[in-house]
Amino acid sequence: MANSANQNQKLNGKLSTIAVDTYRWMVLARTFEDRISNIYRAGKIVGGVYVGKGQEAFSASLASQLMKGQDIYSPLIRDMAGRAAFGEPLIDAARTYLGSAQGPSVGRDGNVHRGNSQEGMPTMISHLGAMISVVCGMLFARRLRKKLNTVVGAACIGDGATSTGAFHEALNMAAVEKLPLIISIANNQFAYSTPTDRQFACNELVDRAAGYGVNGININGTDLVECIEGFEKVISLARAGDGPQIVVGNLLRLSGHGEHDDAPYVSNEMRSSDLGQDCLLKAKNKIIEESWCTENECNEIQEQATVEVNAAIAQAESEKGPNPYSHDWNAYSSPSFRK
C-alpha cells in the first residue's frame, strides 16, 4: 500500500504483455465462434451452438493468468476464449463441434462438452452449478496429497447458475475447507431469456461473498484491463491462502442464448448501454491507445487467428465421425465389468 505507485508501475510492465496475450485469445475465440455460427446456420452442425460473444475479455483474463499444467480451470458454455487461453488446442474445439471421432469425446458429447481433466480442465456436464464442487474435489485431493502448494482452481458460471443449490453447496464447502477456489461469475444480465431481477434480489451478486466468509470483487467485464487486474488480484489472494474468491463480471451477452435464438427480450437500451459495449473492440482500442501494439500488429493477430481457425476447421471437417459398429459401447472402466 505504501509504495503503490511503484507497484502499479511493476504491474504495468506486466500488464501490457498479459493484455496482448489475452487479446490474442479473445480474437481467436471470436473468430472461431463466428465461423462455427456460420457453419451452424448452414445446417452443418447438429445440436446447439453457444457462444461467448461479449464475454471474451472476462473469460480470457482469468484463464490467461492461470498456470497451465498446474492450475485448474473449469469453463462453461461461454468460455471459448478462456479455454483457448488455458491451452485447449483449437482442434479439440473444432472436432467436438463437427463430430469428428478424433475429438476429445470421440463424438460421445458435442459442442462445449469437452475438456481434458488430466491437463486441469474438467469436462463440463450440462447441469448448471455441478462443476464447482468437482473443482473443489480436485483442489481437495491435491491438498491431501500435499501437492496443492500454490495451485488455484477456477470455476466459471453465469448469473443464472447462482440460483442453483449446487452453486451454494460447493461455494460453502470451499469456504469451510478454505480451498483456493475462484468462482468467476459472468453476469451477462440474462439466463436464457430470464433477466437478473427474476433470478436474484440482491443489489450485486458480489454481496453473496460475505455470506460465505469469502472475498469478492465486482468488475466491469467489458474492460480488458479491469478484468486482468481483478483476476490478478484474486488469483494472488487465493495462491496466498486467502481461500475462495468470487469475481462478478458485469457485461452483456452479445449473442442469443444459443445461435438459434435472436434474443428479442434484450432491449435496445440495454444493447446500447455501457454493458453492451463489445469488449473486443474496446480492448483493441485500448491496446493501440497504450501503444502495447500498433494497429498493424492487431490486424496481424486477427489474420493469424483466421489462419488457425481455417486450418482447424478444415482438418476437423476432413475427419470421419465415429463408427457405431466398431464403437466401444462400454460405460465401465474396470476390465472385469466391461462387456
Added chain:
Amino acid sequence: MANSANQNQKLNGKLSTIAVDTYRWMVLARTFEDRISNIYRAGKIVGGVYVGKGQEAFSASLASQLMKGQDIYSPLIRDMAGRAAFGEPLIDAARTYLGSAQGPSVGRDGNVHRGNSQEGMPTMISHLGAMISVVCGMLFARRLRKKLNTVVGAACIGDGATSTGAFHEALNMAAVEKLPLIISIANNQFAYSTPTDRQFACNELVDRAAGYGVNGININGTDLVECIEGFEKVISLARAGDGPQIVVGNLLRLSGHGEHDDAPYVSNEMRSSDLGQDCLLKAKNKIIEESWCTENECNEIQEQATVEVNAAIAQAESEKGPNPYSHDWNAYSSPSFRK
C-alpha cells in the same frame, strides 16, 4: 423513530402478555419432551426422539406471535414449543410419538413428522431445507388467489441445514418473489456432532441476508425478551411488504442430537458459556423480576403443563396402533387410481 419512547411503552404493555403466553408454551414443551424422553429411555418409543431443550424461547417466540388460522408455520425437529404456541393440540404430539392410529399421520409417520397443513402447519419431511420452498409455495398461492393480505409464513431450520442447496434455492426464490417469508435459523452450534466451523465460514449466518437482498437479524436465542422483540420486528416488516426476513438465534442445544446421543463432542466451556444458559430458567427469572407473574403463578403454569401432558400421554397410551390388515394401503388420492 421520532416517538420511540412512546412506541417502546406500547410494546412493553404487549410484551408482558406475550412473554407470559410464550413462557407457557415453553414450559409445556419442556414438560412434554422430558416425559417423552423418559418414555423413550424406558424403551417404549420406537424410532428417534429429538427435543428442543434450550431452544424453547426462540422457537415459541416466533410461533406465539403468528396468527393461527391465517399465518403459516413450518416447524422442524426442535420446535415442540413453537408447534404448541402455534396451536398444535398436545394430543397430536403424544399420539404421533406413541404410534396411536388416531394421530395426524395414523401411524404412517412418527415423532416430529406431524402437522396440519390446512391449519397452516405443513408436515415436515426429513430432508433438511426441503420445507422452505413449500412455505414459499403456500405464500405464492395465497398471493395468486389474492388472499395473501398480511399473511406471513415462517420456516424453521438449524445451522446445519443452511448448507443445503434447498435452503439456498428457496430463500433466493422467496427474495425474487418478495414473499413474506421468515426463515428462523436456530444456530445451536452443532449439526449432530458437527460444529459450525465445519458447516460455514462466514462470521455470522446473518451475513447471508445481504447476499439475497433480504433483511436479517441476529439475536440471543436464550433470551425470551430479545426473541420476542426480534421476531416482532421481522413479522411486522414481512407483513408490511418488506419481503423475506432471516432471524438467526444463537443458542446451544441442551440435549444430544437425539435422545440416543449424549453429545460428548460439546465441550464443558461451551456448556457453561452464555450460549449454554437455559432459556427456560432465564425466562422465569425475567418474568418474576419484571413482575409479569409472581413465582406462584409461574409454578401454576408448570403444574398445569404437567396435568395437560399427563392427560395427553395417558390418552395416547390408551389408544390402539394402526391395524395393518384394515389399513388403507393407497398412495394415491384420485379414486380412479386407487386400488
Added chain:
Amino acid sequence: MSISYLEAIREAQSLALENDENVFIYGQDVGAFGGAFKATKNLFQKYPDRVIDSPISEDAMVGLAVGAAIEGMRPIIEMQFADFSSVGFNQIVNQAATLFWRTAVPCPITIRLPSGGTPGSGPFHSQCMETIYAHYPGTIVMTPATVEDAYSMLLEAIAIDDPVIFCEHKYLYYHLKSDSLPKQTLPAKSARIVRSGRHATVVTYSAMLHEALRAADNMKNDGYEIEVVDLRCIKPIDMSTVLGSIARTGRVLAIGEAFPWGGVTSEIISRISSEGFNLLDAPPVRLNSIDTPIPYHPDLWRYHRPTASSVEEELRKLIRE
C-alpha cells in the same frame, strides 16, 4: 387445420388456464419468452399472473408447486429438459409423491418433462426419466405418443389430484402432426391397441411407438401382422389390455428408449411373465437403448436407441421362435 404434438401441449395448457383459475405454470423462461421449446408461447400474454418465470432452481420449483398444491392450486412445472429434473428429484419423490399418503392432503401437480433423444442432444438433453419416477409410490407417469394424447392426457394430468410426471417426447414435438384435437378421449390409465395383428404383440410407449409402427408396416409385406400396444401411462400400467393382446398373439416384444437396466420394459415383461405366463408361445423379449449415456453424434445416437430396423430384427427373431 394441422396441429403438432407441441401445439397440442400448448393448447391443453391454454385450456386448463382458461377453465381453472387454480392452474398456473412455473418454469424457466416459460413467461414472455414462451419456453425453450415454445410450449407456453403466448400464454403469459393471456395470463400474465399465472405463467411465471422461475429462477434456475429445480428443487425449489417443485417445493413451491407442492406448497401451492397444499393451498388448492394445480401447478404445472415445466422442466427445461427432463434431464434437469434430477436436481428436483428429492422434492418430487419425497415431498410431492408422499404428500397425500402422509397428510391426506392431495397433491395435484403436473411436472412436464421434455424427454427423450433427438440428434445432437447428447447425454444431458436426451434422457428418458420415467423409470426413476415410476419407481416411487404416489406418482402417476404419463408418456403420450400421439398429438391427441399429448392434448387429452395433459388435460387429464392437470385435473388429477395426484402428482403426474408428464413425459412429453421432444422428438415428436415438431414432426408429429394431426388434423384436429380429440373430442372423445380414452382415460390416461388405459393402454390402446394402435394396430391389431396376430403374429406378435409389441408393447411400447412414447416415441418408440412410431418405430414399432414402422417396423410393423415393413413386415406387412411379408405377411406378418404385428399388434402394437401403446401403454400411454407407464404407471400404473394397464395390464389387462396388454394381456388381452398377448392372449391373441402369444408373443411379445417390449420396447423402450430408456436405459436397459430396469425400467418399463423390465416391468412389463416381468408382469407378463408372472400374470400371463400361459399365454406365451415364446420367450418374451425386450429392446432398450444401449447401456451407456446417450451419445451426441447422430450416427452413434441412432445406433444407441431402438429404431424401426432393430425392432423389425427382434420381431423376426421372435416370430421364428
Added chain:
Amino acid sequence: MSISYLEAIREAQSLALENDENVFIYGQDVGAFGGAFKATKNLFQKYPDRVIDSPISEDAMVGLAVGAAIEGMRPIIEMQFADFSSVGFNQIVNQAATLFWRTAVPCPITIRLPSGGTPGSGPFHSQCMETIYAHYPGTIVMTPATVEDAYSMLLEAIAIDDPVIFCEHKYLYYHLKSDSLPKQTLPAKSARIVRSGRHATVVTYSAMLHEALRAADNMKNDGYEIEVVDLRCIKPIDMSTVLGSIARTGRVLAIGEAFPWGGVTSEIISRISSEGFNLLDAPPVRLNSIDTPIPYHPDLWRYHRPTASSVEEELRKLIRE
C-alpha cells in the same frame, strides 16, 4: 471373536485407509464422532487427514468425490442415510456415472448408503435406492447380505475403478454377526447359491436373504427344499448363476424390499423370462414391499415389507402351480 456387519464395514474401511493413501472418507459426522451409525468409529483418530466431516451438502459431497477421483484419489462418501442421497442424485448419475464414458478418466468412488427399513424409521430413513442408481449406465451397485460380504465387497468396491453404490442394510448392522472376516472371497459380481434345493429357487439380496432363508427353513419340515440365490451385486447381475439354479428347480420367486414398480425383482424376472423361458415349469413370481412410502409404525412396517411368512406363502403357492 465375533464381528458384526457394521464392524465388518468399519474394518474394511480401516484396511483400505491403511493400504492406500488415496483412500479417504467424507461424510456428515464421520470424523471424531465416528458416524451416525459408528461405521467410521476410531478411523479419524488413526487417519485424521483422511476421515473428514462434511457440511450437509450431499450434492457437493458427491461432486467433491468426483473431483478427487479425477486426481487419482479413491473417495468413500458416507451418506448419513440412503434416503438423503436423493439430494446427491444428480451428481451421482450424471457426473460420477458418466465420467469415464465421457472423458476416459476412471471414477473410482464408493458411495455408502445405509439402506433399508428398521422398525420406527419411517418413510425417510428406510429407503432402498438400488433401483434408482442401477438404472443409470456406469454404476456398479452392491447389496451385501452377510458380514463376510459387507467386508470383502466393500474392499472390492473401493478398489474398483468405477463408481460403486454400496447399499449396506441398517437392519443387519448390529444383529448380523460372524465369527471371523473372510480370507477367500467371491468376486462381487458373482451371485452365490446360499442354500441348495430342488423345489424352487428364491432370488434375492440384502436383508431379504435372511427372510428367504427363514422361510426355506420353515418349509423344510414339510419336505420342501428351497434353493436360495443371493445376488450380492444387483448391477451387473450374474444371470448365469441365476439361470443355473432355475435349470435345477424350474420355479422362481424374486424378493426385494424396494418399492414394487420396477427394480431388482422386475429386472430379474424379466431377464429370466427372456433368457431362461424354457427352464420355467411355472410362472415366475415376485414379492416386494407394498406400493406406499415405508410406514413408521412397526406393525405397519412389518406388513409393508416381505417377511419370512409372506415369502413362505408365495413359495407354497409357487410350488403348487
